[in-house]
Amino acid sequence: MRYAIFSDVHANLEALEAVLAEAGSGRPDAYVCLGDVVGYGPDPNECAARVRDLGAATVAGNHDRAALGAVDLDTFSALARAAIEWTQTVLLAETRTWLAALPLRRDIAGGLAVHGSPRDPIEEYILDLPAALANFSAAAFTCCFVGHTHIPGAFVLEPDGRVGTVTLPPGSPVRLRPDARYIVNVGSVGQPRDGDPRASYLILDADAGTVTLRRVSYALATTQAKMAARDLPSVLAQRLALGR
16 A cells, blocks of 8 residues: 655645646555645645545644634744735635544554644644654554654654654655654645755555655746735745745
8 A cells, every 4th residue: 555645735736736746646545635735825725625636634734723713823923824814815615614624633554644743733843852752652653644844754763762863865765664663754745844945745655664755846936926916925935945
């Protein structure tokens, strides 16, 4: 069973289409979306419809919930809040209904899929070893797939209880050892923040026990032009070119 797993589309239709075109060429058995389909970008309804029609097993992200008024906007930066407030004005009824029905967690291939973390699927960022260790203790999973930070990479819990990090070189399969546990961050489709402006997603080969990070270029200038046309904050468009 092969899964194409992606996260943090953030209403960037050009990035989403580029990812789905490349992922689709490999004929995955299923798609998984780890939330934040909307927020920041110019095409929230179009991205939601694309993910929904794809049949991707999708979980809710904090921006998805915020767009519905279910998360306090004071918890967001001024730029993120401005984009969410704009998003709230353009969401179609069918988009709202779909977003509202998204669960916080899903089980896939014997693993767990969440947006932020196992212990706080909506809000928590897993950025360091202490946070990773706490989340390994929070749920009984072999491998948990997350987004939210927009930074791809992985944490590993060794059999002796030590926690470490695992690099995911783009295009190179990384073996998930059966004697260890993992938290794998798939990065972001629509708003990468690791210094690489290309969209990010992951291929999980459950039979081989490997994950492969993929990076895809997209029509970034088209997205930026749409953001300007919709009067979204210019900084949000500019940072796309920097991967920040």
